[in-house]
Amino acid sequence: MELNSVVERDEAHRNTNQLAFSHTLTTFAVATGMVGVCLTAIGVVQLVEHNAGLETLCDELLAGDALLFLIGAICSFVSARLRFTGPWKQFQLAGDLLLMAALTVMVFSCGVLVVHM
Numbered sequence: 001m002e003l004n005s006v007v008e009r010d011e012a013h014r015n016t017n018q019l020a021f022s023h024t025l026t027t028f029a030v031a032t033g034m035v036g037v038c039l040t041a042i043g044v045v046q047l048v049e050h051n052a053g054l055e056t057l058c059d060e061l062l063a064g065d066a067l068l069f070l071i072g073a074i075c076s077f078v079s080a081r082l083r084f085t086g087p088w089k090q091f092q093l094a095g096d097l098l099l100m101a102a103l104t105v106m107v108f109s110c111g112v113l114v115v116h117m
Contacts, residue, residue, distance in 0.1 A: 017084055020084075021080065021083070021084075024076050024079045024095070025076075025080055027072070027095050028073055028080060030099065031069045031072045031073035031076060032073045034099075034102065034106075035066050035069045038063070038065050038066035038069060039066055041062050042063060042066075045058045045059045045113060048117075052117070056116045058109045058112050058113045061108065061109035061112065065105045065109065068098055068102035069098070071098055072096075072102060075092070075094040075095035076091070076099075079092040
C-alpha cells in the first residue's frame, strides 16, 4: 500500500513537470513569433503613417513591445534550459508576465492607431 502511494506521487510529479515544461516551450514559441509580428507591424504602421500623413507613437510602442516579447522569450528559454533546477520557476513566471504585458501593450498600440485614423 505504501509503495503504491509513492509510485502515484512520483507519477503525478512527473506529469506536473511535463506540463510545466510544455507550457514553457509554448510561451517561448509564442513570444518569439510575436517579436516577428511586432517588427512586421512597425513597417506597416510606418507605411500607413507616411501615406496618410499621420504621426503616432504606434511604431515606438511596437518597438518597445518587441523588446518585451524578446525578454519574455529569453526568460522562457532560460527556464526550459534549467529543467526544474535552480530558479526555473522564477524565470517561467517572468516569461509569462512579460508575455501578458507585451500583449497588453500591443492591444494599446492598436487602439492608438485606430484613434488617430
